[in-house]
Amino acid sequence: MTKQKVVVADVSMAVVVPPELFMAEAKKPPLMPGGYITISKNKLLQNIEINGGARINAWVESMRASSPTSHRKFIQDQTTWMERHPSALKVFDEITNASKGKQIVMFLDYDGTLSPIVDDPDRAYMSDAMRATVRSLAGCFPTAIVSGRCRDKVYNFVKLAELYYAGSHGMDIRGPSKGSKYKKSPPSVLCQPASEYLPMIDEVYGLLLEKTKSTPGAKVENNKFCLSVHFRCVDEKKWSDLAAQVRSVLKDYPKLRLTQGRKVLEIRPTIKWDKGKALEFLLESLGYANCTDVFPIYIGDDRTDEDAFKVLRERGQGFGILVSKIPKDTSASYSLQEPSEVMEFLQRLVDWKRGFW
Numbered sequence: 001m002t003k004q005k006v007v008v009a010d011v012s013m014a015v016v017v018p019p020e021l022f023m024a025e026a027k028k029p030p031l032m033p034g035g036y037i038t039i040s041k042n043k044l045l046q047n048i049e050i051n052g053g054a055r056i057n058a059w060v061e062s063m064r065a066s067s068p069t070s071h072r073k074f075i076q077d078q079t080t081w082m083e084r085h086p087s088a089l090k091v092f093d094e095i096t097n098a099s100k101g102k103q104i105v106m107f108l109d110y111d112g113t114l115s116p117i118v119d120d121p122d123r124a125y126m127s128d129a130m131r132a133t134v135r136s137l138a139g140c141f142p143t144a145i146v147s148g149r150c151r152d153k154v155y156n157f158v159k160l161a162e163l164y165y166a167g168s169h170g171m172d173i174r175g176p177s178k179g180s181k182y183k184k185s186p187p188s189v190l191c192q193p194a195s196e197y198l199p200m201i202d203e204v205y206g207l208l209l210e211k212t213k214s215t216p217g218a219k220v221e222n223n224k225f226c227l228s229v230h231f232r233c234v235d236e237k238k239w240s241d242l243a244a245q246v247r248s249v250l251k252d253y254p255k256l257r258l259t260q261g262r263k264v265l266e267i268r269p270t271i272k273w274d275k276g277k278a279l280e281f282l283l284e285s286l287g288y289a290n291c292t293d294v295f296p297i298y299i300g301d302d303r304t305d306e307d308a309f310k311v312l313r314e315r316g317q318g319f320g321i322l323v324s325k326i327p328k329d330t331s332a333s334y335s336l337q338e339p340s341e342v343m344e345f346l347q348r349l350v351d352w353k354r355g356f357w
């Protein structure tokens with residue numbers, strides 16, 4: 001069988017992928033000199049997601065076939081990418097100038113954005129310094145946390161009552177529980193578009209716990225309206241077993257879909273709701289639905305954040321900032337490398353608003 005060479009642009013790896021993995025793509029990527037296709041890991045994974053039954057095994061196979069790409073090629077990719085997605089710290093004045101006369105509204109992802117990625121999802125703490133910065137930020141601008149985690153869990157990490165929280169990838173939204181300048185009324189659940197799925201999610205959670213217990217390191221997390229199956233601590237040789245276990249459960253639940261985040265398989269309702277819809281809902285709740293003088297800023301590190309970046313591009317309002325050290329396919333305009341840079345950026349916004357910058 002003919003194999004095509006594919007450079008996975010965001011993980012500094014070259015992988016040989018069976019051409020059938022790309023069958024679902026309307027437009028195949030152009031062939032580069034040397035017979036390579038440069039494709040981002042995101043696109044590769046999206047494609048695998050779209051393709052039929054063997055998709056997860058195919059993905060595992062493609063990862064196994066990986067080998068390091070040249071350092072020089074990686075540096076070139078990195079430089080080009082940084083030109084297209086400059087550091088939000090370097091273009092800070094440009095950003096604040098664009099927001100003049102408009103109401104900034106802040107949207108922050110949690111894992112990988114406010115807290116560093118760690119092996120144990122239950123120990124993904126944010127630092128006290130980050131918490132203090134987010135608290136100051138919320139004193140300056142309406143601020144929301146938008147996370148794949150269940151709302152209660154992310155609240156327990158952030159512990160700031162003056163924020164909006166959108167948990168379960170935006171499927172569970174609640175306003176501030178403490179009077180903020182932007183919301184004085186008592187806390188209320190604003191939106192739970194997937195509530196009818198709760199019994200199904202609980203059922204699948206039980207089945208996944210049972211099915212995956214034979215895979216050492218696998219962890220199933222109940223995020224209320226969605227589920228996460230973590231494979232960060234699973235031996236790579238066992239990834240295909242785990243993928244098969246998850247698929248064997250999901251085949252009986254066509255109303256649930258599978259997506260992928262950072263070393264995590266995410267299971268969620270097929271409803272048309274995502275972090276982008278949550279962003280729009282929150283803007284509406286804050287009274288900015290049809291305003292031209294609003295400037296939303298969304299900061300996130302994961303594929304699910306792309307839905308929100310896209311909404312901002314489509315609205316032509318504000319912008320997205322991707323947190324990443326490596327080039328990725330993204331609709332975000334700017335980049336930051338890691339949570340410590342996110343904190344610096346947020347603190348600068350606070351200082352600017354207070355007139356110190």
Ligand SMILES: O=P(O)(O)OC[C@H]1O[C@H](O[C@H]2O[C@H](CO)[C@@H](O)[C@H](O)[C@H]2O)[C@H](O)[C@@H](O)[C@@H]1O
Nearest residue numbers: 110111117118119121124147148228232262264
């Ligand atoms: O939308 P987010 O707030 O970014 O949530 C996405 C997932 O984040 C968590 O998993 C990720 O972070 C863990 C802790 O650093 C890490 O161990 C894991 O590998 C990452 O995928 C969370 O545990 C998941 O439930 C969320 O779906």
